[in-house]
Amino acid sequence: MNERRTAINLGLTWLLVATGLRVTLLAPEVCPPLSADGALAAAGAAAEWIAVNQSPDGTFLYEIDRVTGAPSGGYNLVRHAGTTMSLYQVVRHGDPADADRLLAAADLALGSMLDRVVPTADGASAWGDDGADLKLGAAALLAVSLLDRRAITADITHDGLLVKLGRFMAGQQLADGSMLDAWDRATAAPDPAVRSRYATGEALWALALLHETLPGEGFDRVAWRTLDYLSTRRDEVEGLSPRPWPDQWAAYSLEAMGDWGLEDHHIAYARALSGQFGVGIRWDSQRSGIGTVTHPPEPRGAGFGTVLEGSSMLQRLATDDLRLADLADPLADRVVCGAARLAAAQTTGDGAGPTEAGAWFRDGITRMDDQQHAASAMLWTAALIARSGP
Amino acid sequence: MNQPLVAVLAVLAAWNPPAAAGIMGMPSRPRLVGLGIAAGVGILLAVLGEWVIDLLGVSAPTFRTASGVVVAATGSAHLVRRPPRPVEGDGITGGVIAGLGPGPVFAATAAGADAGWWIAALCVGAAAATWWWAARIGRSNAVTAWLIRSIGAVAVLAGVVMTIDGASTV
Numbered sequence: 345m346n347e348r349r350t351a352i353n354l355g356l357t358w359l360l361v362a363t364g365l366r367v368t369l370l371a372p373e374v375c376p377p378l379s380a381d382g383a384l385a386a387a388g389a390a391a392e393w394i395a396v397n398q399s400p401d402g403t404f405l406y407e408i409d410r411v412t413g414a415p416s417g418g419y420n421l422v423r424h425a426g427t428t429m430s431l432y433q434v435v436r437h438g439d440p441a442d443a444d445r446l447l448a449a450a451d452l453a454l455g456s457m458l459d460r461v462v463p464t465a466d467g468a469s470a471w472g473d474d475g476a477d478l479k480l481g482a483a484a485l486l487a488v489s490l491l492d493r494r495a496i497t498a499d500i501t502h503d504g505l506l507v508k509l510g511r512f513m514a515g516q517q518l519a520d521g522s523m524l525d526a527w528d529r530a531t532a533a534p535d536p537a538v539r540s541r542y543a544t545g546e547a548l549w550a551l552a553l554l555h556e557t558l559p560g561e562g563f564d565r566v567a568w569r570t571l572d573y574l575s576t577r578r579d580e581v582e583g584l585s586p587r588p589w590p591d592q593w594a595a596y597s598l599e600a601m602g603d604w605g606l607e608d609h610h611i612a613y614a615r616a617l618s619g620q621f622g623v624g625i626r627w628d629s630q631r632s633g634i635g636t637v638t639h640p641p642e643p644r645g646a647g648f649g650t651v652l653e654g655s656s657m658l659q660r661l662a663t664d665d666l667r668l669a670d671l672a673d674p675l676a677d678r679v680v681c682g683a684a685r686l687a688a689a690q691t692t693g694d695g696a697g698p699t700e701a702g703a704w705f706r707d708g709i710t711r712m713d714d715q716q717h718a719a720s721a722m723l724w725t726a727a728l729i730a731r732s733g734p
Numbered sequence: 735m736n737q738p739l740v741a742v743l744a745v746l747a748a749w750n751p752p753a754a755a756g757i758m759g760m761p762s763r764p765r766l767v768g769l770g771i772a773a774g775v776g777i778l779l780a781v782l783g784e785w786v787i788d789l790l791g792v793s794a795p796t797f798r799t800a801s802g803v804v805v806a807a808t809g810s811a812h813l814v815r816r817p818p819r820p821v822e823g824d825g826i827t828g829g830v831i832a833g834l835g836p837g838p839v840f841a842a843t844a845a846g847a848d849a850g851w852w853i854a855a856l857c858v859g860a861a862a863a864t865w866w867w868a869a870r871i872g873r874s875n876a877v878t879a880w881l882i883r884s885i886g887a888v889a890v891l892a893g894v895v896m897t898i899d900g901a902s903t904v
Contacts, residue, residue: 345819347827354831361804361836369800372791622904626796674904677793 347442371635380729384438386687387722389702390645390715391434392442394427395449396698397712404455407711408699421457421472422543423713425485428453428654430716432492437723447496454493457486461505464527468515469508478527480516481543483509484550492555507561508588510554513547514566520571522581523547541584544570545593547687552600564604572599575613588613590620592654599657602664611667614658618671619654624648625682635693645704648686655679655725683725686718740895741841742857744805747889748841749776749861750812752881754832755868759820763821766866768829773862776833776842780854783846793878794847795903801844802896807835808891817879833862837889844896 345353395406401620404427407416431450435443461471462478470478471486487509490502516524517624526542527533548570555563574594579587598606598614606614628648631639643651659675664669691700702719755818758765787797821828831840838861845854 346822347825350821350831354835358836365804369803370790370792370796373793373796374791451806601777616902618904619902622795623901626793630792630796631885671904674793 367634370702371630371638372632373629373681374632374635374685375629376679376684376688377679378680378687378725378729379623380726382687383683383722383726383729386439386683386690387434387438387719387726388440388718389692390704390722391431391438391446391702392486393702393715394431394696394712394719395446396701398449398452398732399448400452402452402454404453404712405699407709409709410705411708413699413701417505417528418674422479422481422485422546423711423716424453425482425489425710426459427456427712427716429485429489429492432489432496433720433723436492436496439721445453450489450493454486454489457482458488458505463508464512464532465515467508468511468529469505470512470631478536479531479540479543480523480525481540481546481554483512484543487550488546488553491550491557494557496703497517497700503558506554506558510551510561510566511559511628513551514563516547517566517570517687518578518580521569521571523570541582542593544578545574545591545597547599548574548627549596552597556600567597567601568604571610575599585619588616588620590617590624590651590654592650592657593622595621595654595661596658599661602684603708606665608667611665614661615671616660616666617654618658618668618675621651622674622678623659623679623717624651625655629681642688642706644711645686645689646711646713646716647720648682649719649721651687651716652679652682652721653717653724656721656728658726660724676732679725679728681732686721690718737898737899738853740892740899741848742853743888744841744896745780745838745845745854745857746861746864747885747892748805748808748837749858749865750800750808750882750885750889751864751868752859752885753812753818753876754816754865756878756882757821757832757863758828758869759838760872761866761869764824764825765829765869766827768826768831769833769862769866769869770829771826772830772838774831776838776858776862777855779839779843779857779904780846781851783843783848783851783854786843787847790816795900798844798848798901798903799897799900801840802893802900803837803879804840804893805896806890806893808835809886809891809893812886813890817875817882832865873901876895 394404406419428450431446435447457471461469463469471484472478490506523544524534525543526535526538528535548567551563551567579589595617627639628643655675656679659679662672662675691703704714787794842858
């Protein structure tokens with residue numbers, strides 16, 4: 345081959361490679377600006393959506409199609425507990441102007457849970473609908489809600505219930521640290537057949553926070569067993585993928601237990617989780633222009649919110665633990681970038697009705713946990729930006 | 735996974751000195767000038783690696799992922815193709831061409847960001863020197879073909895490792 349033809353071949357190769365990569369793997373990562381105030385405003389608007397669309401019985405608007413205006417028929421008690429928790433988080437960490445109203449909404453939702461608390465075993469309690477099995481995740485997020493409320497109001501009247509919820513969660517634990525998701529009312533015992541990829545981490549986090557607030561109940565020993573399980577065996581035993589399964593509740597737990605003396609395998613797990621979350625945020629940040637086609641799917645508030653929640657918690661852990669120090673800055677970059685993109689996707693403006701303003705829609709549909717997870721993520725991002733300075 | 739070591743391996747393997755020597759043929763003066771230009775561009779990209787990545791608006795792990803794909807593809811080509819024949823003529827193109835393909839360019843830039851600019855620049859210089867040396871001693875078809883394929887296999891391995899690492903890093 346002569347020199348001219350060789351040069352033309354090289355040029356064509358470059359054209360193909362450069363163009364192909366630029367619209368796929370090397371699509372630019374686009375990160376709009378976001379201030380701490382902007383993140384807090386997004387969290388506040390999400391909390392507003394939750395509170396405005398609450399029913400007098402304490403339940404929230406579960407899901408709605410903005411095109412038809414029709415709400416869906418279902419409801420999920422674990423998500424109810426999680427959404428209540430996020431309202432308390434916004435009041436506690438978000439400094440909203442209408443804190444009293446949001447607190448009242450959270451208390452109303454809390455009341456609907458407290459009305460359904462039932463004893464399960466000696467000194468243990470959980471909550472759920474009459475006749476239905478009791479869920480580990482629902483108990484865990486009720487416990488976290490109560491802990492946030494306790495921090496806001498200094499009201500300790502529910503401390504007895506907190507201990508009972510902790511005992512219920514401990515009772516769902518197996519010897520290897522895994523957790524059973526359901527408590528069967530018919531057998532009055534944990535159902536050995538039901539596990540949840542979410543509830544184990546939720547319970548671990550709740551147990552860790554319970555130990556921080558009410559030490560002496562032994563919840564730390566329960567938490568260590570489950571953290572070991574999540575760090576080393578969970579994905580294989582429960583057949584989860586990708587591995588490690590990007591579990592933001594585990595990230596919350598690692599952050600909560602960060603000063604308990606994490607071992608190297610916990611740190612390795614935190615590092616691997618950080619990678620999963622980081623890649624998710626990078627992938628989404630490449631969704632602009634033609635990148636919207638080459639980087640599917642469009643994330644929903646709940647899914648992307650959990651990625652940001654997990655990343656935020658691991659960023660805090662990386663700031664405090666020298667073994668992860670190299671991840672602190674990259675994680676901070678990813679969190680702020682991802683949160684900025686999420687904030688930009690929030691429905692705002694005067695034209696938005698009460699079922700739209702403050703919400704995140706995908707394919708015209710929003711569900712209450714879209715607002716729950718996005719609000720939490722915005723709170724932690726605001727704190728991160730504030731810590732980092734202007 | 736030693737990220738700098740993989741980046742260095744990727745540079746050496748993506749350049750594939752015996753394959754480059756095969757493309758260049760006997761090193762005439764213009765071809766040596768071409769080799770020098772290719773090495774200079776490679777060193778410049780190694781030095782400016784982080785800046786180039788910033789200019790593209792991507793993060794280092796994202797660039798590492800893409801570079802890994804390109805390096806692995808380059809290695810695959812060396813692995814399956816017949817050993818290259820010299821470019822006809824005696825101009826500088828025959829010297830430039832082997833060092834300015836996507837594989838060597840992406841590897842040098844990624845190494846600049848991952849292993850440090852001076853290590854990456856040193857590697858590009860070493861690859862160019864080996865290329866020149868291989869061109870000087872000429873070719874022994876059986877040995878050269880074996881060497882090219884072996885180095886191609888190393889490039890595939892390094893590229894795959896880079897891609898996995900880039901896709902699992904924050």
